[in-house]
Amino acid sequence: MNRTEVLDRVGGVLLLPNTEIATTKQVAEFYGVDYQVVNKLIQRNREELESNGVKVMPHREIKAMVYEDNMSLYKISKRGATVFTKRAILLAGFMLRDSKIALEVRNQALNIIESSSDEHKTFEITKEKELLMAIMFATNEIERATAINVHLEYVNRHKKQLEETIDKQTKVITHKQDVIEGLTDNISLAEKWKSFCYK
Structure with missing residues (x-):
């Protein structure tokens, strides 16, 4: 089983349409924490998160992937956004402390590792x-x-x-x-x- 399937077991993270990525805001919403908490997490663990798929994407690249004219729905600034792959979202769950969802993600991951x-x-x-x-x-x-x-x-x-x-x-x-x-x-x-x- 793919380790990122843990996210689906916990309730499914909302990704940008037609992609396998989520914005910082979406990750914060998934884990039920403030946007600034995830932002600080990125600042403190930039190298590890970037090596697992966190990156800044320009607005035009995101728009091309999403295939949507109404980008305002996703509140992505004209400069672009920091995006997370599913793997990076899972890693963030291992780093966040004060989130019940993150705790559940960690429990599900351990269950999968034990059984597999x-x-x-x-x-x-x-x-x-x-x-x-x-x-x-x-x-x-x-x-x-x-x-x-x-x-x-x-x-x-x-x-x-x-x-x-x-x-x-x-x-x-x-x-x-x-x-x-x-x-x-x-x-x-x-x-x-x-x-x-x-x-």
Whole structure:
């Protein structure tokens, strides 16, 4: 089961029409909290929320997605709005403290995790058993080699995801270092220019 289905179990979040996103105001209404509470939540947890789908969208992009002429119904300013994906809405529910709906979202999520972990373990064992049997019952060396590769990919899939994540984060860090070095270079260039001009 998709983890964001928790939201539907609790009562369903009202999304913008024809989209899988909701505005900050809609998220606040769903959780029964003041708009400013969600706004502060974004300010305090910006990086984590943005990595899970929170972003600022221009008015024209939202209008193009919603396919509605009467955007005033959704109270979206001409500058645009901060929007949440279902995943980000769920994450906000884990961060909000004084909301009965958020508490219910957390309870439902825990219920799903409890009930699905046994199913997931069974699926993992069954899948690995199938892959090992494909190796055992291969009729020739090519089939066996292919089955071994498929099994190794399956076993190492989490390692690959982790390596991809580390690679992405390394690129971000390298980019930030380049920006900082660029700023440092600009400062020394400015100092040289100043000393040249004011000698």
